[in-house]
Amino acid sequence: MPGLRTLALTVAVRGGARWETEAQSGWSHLLEHLVFKGAGDMGARDIVERIEAEGGSINAATGYERTSYEVRALDGSLPLAMQVVSDLVFRPRLDPAEIEREKDVVAQEIAEAFDTPDDHVFEMAQTRAFTGQPLGRPILGSVESLKPVDRASIEAWRARLYSPDRMVVAVSGSVDEDELLALSERWFGDAVAMPADAAQPATFVGGDAKLARRIEQANVVFQMPSLSATDPRLSSLRLFTEILGGGMASRLFQSAREDRGLAYAVDAYQEAYEETGIVGIYAGAAADRSVELAELCATEVVGLAEQGPTAAELSRAKAVLKGGLWMSDESPASRAGRIAAQTLIYGQLVSSEASAGRIDAATIDDLREVGQALIAPGVAATAVLGPKAANGAGAAFTRTLSRGA
Known part of the structure; x- marks a missing residue:
């Protein structure tokens, strides 16, 4: 540089x-x-x-x-x-x-x-x-x-x-x-290679975890099975996740926090592994409103998957992802980490221009497709930590999600 x-x-x-x-x-x-x-x-x-x-x-x-x-x-x-x-x-x-x-x-x-x-x-x-x-x-x-x-x-x-x-x-x-x-x-150059066993294949199982604690707020996480790191649709999934809960203009932030005051913190995230992945939602909420929040989160996932984003939402998400890409290009640490990961995952480098091109090429139908694949299994891995009043949030999320599957 x-x-x-x-x-x-x-x-x-x-x-x-x-x-x-x-x-x-x-x-x-x-x-x-x-x-x-x-x-x-x-x-x-x-x-x-x-x-x-x-x-x-x-x-x-x-x-x-x-x-x-x-x-x-x-x-x-x-x-x-x-x-x-x-x-x-x-x-x-x-x-x-x-x-x-x-x-x-x-x-x-x-x-x-x-x-x-x-x-x-x-x-x-x-x-x-x-x-x-x-x-x-x-x-x-x-x-x-x-x-x-x-x-x-x-x-x-x-x-x-x-x-x-x-x-x-x-x-x-x-x-x-x-x-x-x-x-x-x-x-x-003179290090000796030691053959390693292949990693055990991963299978998303799902289920509901609850841990009661005497704290003021309930912490909830809802995860759904998703795409691997090498799936060509990954750019579309990242856009879907950004629109769902990536920032203050996202659907989750606007509906759960701004419109209904259900949570102070709420966001969506995406993790891609070698042959599988997850899309998740995290929120901190009042225990007695956690079930309502869970149902709203699942409803937003299903709505975005079935109807797709608006043109304005898609345009904004593309700008956010490309902005992050170009900003990381200006950081030596980000560049070094990214090219190391690309070499290990893909066996080659992927230019920022190529990544930006994939983001630009994604359509509303592409996001609808990855969204429907997200909800189709009708399963989720949920976790609720906090007052007992929040215990039903995980089951509420999965139940609402399943209705859209």
Whole structure:
């Protein structure tokens, strides 16, 4: 990106919680923590001090299908960034004492997620959506599943998870291509591939989860089975989701909050996995009005699916999605993360112009088609966390949705 004084490095691997057995639940996330406790000739403090001494920052994230390490730095810092991340993924110390200490840290993270209603309710819905499958287990795992982890087991998992044949090195910003290729060969070129088992196929199951708590507000999540990351209709689905609940002009915000005052926060979101996906709705509402809210949310889904959007809604949603696309193009970190993900998902890069073209090409009929596919199964994964008065919200959403199926 000409004219920039900074760069962004992303090292991403096609691997994460989806590849874990039930007994290994949370190991990928624990490993991501552990590598920062020491790698190569660096201790925990050395890792961050070396990056920050160059004006940079470093972070990592573990998901169901990808694990990534990210460095933002000033120009000229690529050699250091590549060396540090290479040490993290290939040469972590994995000290036994640090492993036990970090288990306690992750246990606190698990407890924090449980204590945060608008976090835990998503875990509840995910578990209902993919019951008994890796996609239905929390990425953090559990205290019980982390208990048996020792140096030998986590090192074996590291070798499988961070296998170079499933890894992408992506850099954007102030970067020289020849330097990048030479550094990639130096720091990643001699890594040994470890064959991994295929991820277990995912099947949307659905169901209703309820957890009563003495809190002021009910937190509700409604999820429906949807398209995979490689489905050619995905642009149409993103537009559908944007119109449904993507912003303040969306149908859900206008009907649930502005017109009827049922919720302070309400929005729709979309997640695409390798062979399946979900469209979900989150809302926080008064417990005694949660059933009414659930029925309204399902009614809006069915109405949009059956009638399609107005021309004005479609035009506005296209502008929003393209605006986000072009804005992310101006961020080195967004670019590096996006091209890494595209390489892992599609095996090639997809230009922003091509993505914008797909958005522009979507029609009202296309959105109606993906919407009808969304409601056709008549199933949902619902979660309600809060006062008992809200317990019926999940069943109300599914019942109303089924009438439109």
